[in-house]
Amino acid sequence: xxxxxxxxxxxxxxxxxxxxxxxxxxxxxxxxxxxxxxxxxxxxxxxxxxxxxxxxxxxxxxxxxxxxxxxxxxxxxxxxxxxxxxxxxxxxxxxxxxxxxxxxxxxxxxxxxxxxxxxxxxxxxxxxxxxxxxxxxxxxxxxxxxxxxxxxxxxxxxxxxxxxxxxxxxxxxxxxxxxxxxxxxxxxxxxxxxxxxxxx
Amino acid sequence: xxxxxxxxxxxxxxxxxxxxxxxxxxxxxxxxxxxxxxxxxxxxxxxxxxxxxxxxxxxxxxxxxxxxxxxxxxxxxxxxxxxxxxxxxxxxxxxxxxxxxxxxxxxxxxxxxxxxxxxxxxxxxxxxxxxxxxxxxxxxxxxxxxxxxxxxxxxxxxxxxxxxxxxxxxxxxxxxxxxxxxxxxxxxxxxxxxxxxxxx
DNA sequence: CCTACCGATCGGTAGG
DNA sequence: CCTACCGATCGGTAGG
Numbered sequence: 335x336x337x338x339x340x341x342x343x344x345x346x347x348x349x350x351x352x353x354x355x356x357x358x359x360x361x362x363x364x365x366x367x368x369x370x371x372x373x374x375x376x377x378x379x380x381x382x383x384x385x386x387x388x389x390x391x392x393x394x395x396x397x398x399x400x401x402x403x404x405x406x407x408x409x410x411x412x413x414x415x416x417x418x419x420x421x422x423x424x425x426x427x428x429x430x431x432x433x434x435x436x437x438x439x440x441x442x443x444x445x446x447x448x449x450x451x452x453x454x455x456x457x458x459x460x461x462x463x464x465x466x467x468x469x470x471x472x473x474x475x476x477x478x479x480x481x482x483x484x485x486x487x488x489x490x491x492x493x494x495x496x497x498x499x500x501x502x503x504x505x506x507x508x509x510x511x512x513x514x515x516x517x518x519x520x521x522x523x524x525x526x527x528x529x530x531x532x533x534x
Numbered sequence: 535x536x537x538x539x540x541x542x543x544x545x546x547x548x549x550x551x552x553x554x555x556x557x558x559x560x561x562x563x564x565x566x567x568x569x570x571x572x573x574x575x576x577x578x579x580x581x582x583x584x585x586x587x588x589x590x591x592x593x594x595x596x597x598x599x600x601x602x603x604x605x606x607x608x609x610x611x612x613x614x615x616x617x618x619x620x621x622x623x624x625x626x627x628x629x630x631x632x633x634x635x636x637x638x639x640x641x642x643x644x645x646x647x648x649x650x651x652x653x654x655x656x657x658x659x660x661x662x663x664x665x666x667x668x669x670x671x672x673x674x675x676x677x678x679x680x681x682x683x684x685x686x687x688x689x690x691x692x693x694x695x696x697x698x699x700x701x702x703x704x705x706x707x708x709x710x711x712x713x714x715x716x717x718x719x720x721x722x723x724x725x726x727x728x729x730x731x732x733x734x
Numbered sequence: 735c736c737t738a739c740c741g742a743t744c745g746g747t748a749g750g
Numbered sequence: 751c752c753t754a755c756c757g758a759t760c761g762g763t764a765g766g
Contacts, residue, residue: 347735360654361654361655362565362654362655363563363565363651365562365563365565365566366565368759368760369760369761370761378735378736379735379736379737380761380762381735381736381737381762382735382736384761384762384763385735389761389762390760390761390762440654441653441654442650442653442654446650447650447651447653449650449708449711449712450642450647450649450650450708451563451647451650451651452712453641453642453647453708453711453712454560454561454562454640454641454642454711455562460712463712464712464713467708467712467713468713471713490725490728491721493717493721494721494724494725497702497706497709497718497721497722497725498698498701498702498705498725498729500701500705500708501698501700501701501702501703501704501705501706502697502698502701503701504701504704504705504708505697505700505701506697506701508649508650508653508700508704511649511653511654512649512652512660512663512664512667513664513667513668513671517693521693521697522697524694525694525697525698528690529698547751568743568744568745569746570743570744570745578751578752579751579752579753580745580746581746581747581751581752582751582752584745584746584747585751589746590744590745590746
């Protein structure tokens with residue numbers, strides 16, 4: 335009665351493919367992802383990749399979603415037990431810098447790379463990424479506002495502080511990945527804490 | 535005695551090609567640049583493109599160098615008559631934000647896009663970009679140190695302020711290009727001035 | 735999940 | 751600068 339390939343097996347295969355796709359796309363970009371190269375890396379045929387996803391476009395989308403989940407798991411999930419406030423924001427900053435310094439993606443922050451790659455390419459991939467980045471920005475702004483509410487004021491607008499923190503993450507990513515500057519993580523952490531008023 | 539194609543004509547053709555290559559690469563990335571697409575856009579044959587450059591690799595390198603020059607001409611060159619100090623740094627910030635808000639590249643800041651694309655791709659293109667970015671960072675750090683010397687202290691390390699300004703430029707670029715947020719330029723300008731201690 | 739194959743496009747060359 | 755062409759690789763399909 336058991337089918338030749340169970341649903342669980344199919345899900346595992348799909349997961350293997352999408353994880354390998356994320357690794358490839360991190361180095362070569364989502365447009366650099368090719369079925370031939372990926373199939374070779376996995377010891378599969380191209381048809382074996384197209385099967386579970388239908389097309390390269392859908393595999394790219396699955397890889398983008400998976401990358402968003404990797405970021406969440408590394409930076410956001412560990413905060414789950416802390417209430418909003420200065421300590422939680424400090425932990426967020428520490429986890430973010432650690433994520434950049436010891437990155438789960440071989441080519442550095444996937445979302446930052448995808449943003450630069452896709453911002454000028456209209457289509458579903460760009461729109462999905464826009465939603466992911468906009469949601470991250472909103473939740474970052476909320477974290478900052480919650481911390482400011484417990485800290486002595488006056489404060490800069492939370493949106494402005496969110497832009498500074500997001501920018502510092504991108505600058506640190508460049509310093510780590512392109513410039514290979516070993517002082518980047520410590521400098522980013524100090525600048526992020528300062529921008530968030532956490533050491534005054 | 536005059537050759538069928540003068541050196542001046544050859545230089546003009548080369549320049550036309552490299553400018554079109556920068557436009558294409560701004561939208562599609564340096565790896566997305568193809569001889570076929572570029573030839574069609576210019577009404578030329580592929581062989582006509584390869585001639586002046588020798589290979590696609592060398593055309594990519596020429597486009598990267600040209601992009602660095604476009605940035606210099608837009609942001610650095612207008613400062614030539616000002617001595618180092620707070621006013622020159624303020625003008626640099628204004629020019630930088632204006633460059634991002636009304637960008638000479640169709641896909642946003644070329645250097646930022648190239649950084650994300652090339653940081654995981656070893657090779658001459660990556661090394662050239664690394665030199666360009668490192669030189670920009672050094673000159674930015676010098677501008678900041680010169681301004682700090684004329685402003686009441688104490689000051690944060692100039693390297694840290696340079697990281698904040700570079701990061702704010704990347705964040706603003708993302709907000710403009712991907713998020714299409716019309717408040718991005720004003721917020722970036724305020725945050726950059728604040729980071730540089732120019733409005734205290 | 736495989737092999738075998740499709741038309742299109744890639745970077746590049748030969749010859750003029 | 752062109753046309754004509756090269757082998758390689760692209761995403762994807764047919765059939766099993």
